[in-house]
Amino acid sequence: QSALTQPRSVSGSPGQSVTISCTGSSSDVGGSNYVSWYQHLPGRAPKLMIYDVSKRSSGVPDRFSASKSGNTASLTISGLLAEDEADYYCCSYVGSYTWGFGGGTKLTVL
């Protein structure tokens, strides 16, 4: 069981916006300024998209944005493109020198 809870899947049409949530607790997401998001395509290395809750990694388009409210972090992808179809994972330090990932959300671009 993952430390952080994400929806199993989300979908949207090209040009639309989707938001992926990541819910934890006050011990991890709620208490951390270091939530990160990763894009993962099958057979590929995961790619850092967002770090420190809302900062875009180098080269990540500004269609990707993120925020946090309480114990829930969110990743929003606007102006969906077919190439955005992938699995997305949130990650947070969960204490005692351990880290946790969300269960992953499969984004389908219709």
Place this chain on the structure above:
Amino acid sequence: QVQLVESGGGVVQPGRSLRLSCEASGFTFSGYGMHWVRQAPGKGLEWVTFIWYDGRKKDYADSVKGRFTISRDNSRNTLYLQMDSLRAEDTAVYYCARFIGGDFEGRFDYWGQGTLVTVSS
């Protein structure tokens, strides 16, 4: 450019051992903490273990504690994962990842392509 290349995966029987390696290039390996993350078939990413830049601090997920050992050789720019007493549930693609930030406040900015470990009789 930063590169992380895992190796050592394969098919192994339950109860046996396997050692994974992650060769780093394109950056000062000795200056970064390193982690292993795995993905079981059809499942999500699971954090496994980390080691500080100098090897002085390391820790493990409960699921592997006492069975897996992380280590590094900064002279060889290589990270290792010694996996003992392997179980079927350890079957996964294992990724090494560079950690940038402080002791725990940071992110995984570069990942390898992964190496597949299959535990089966």
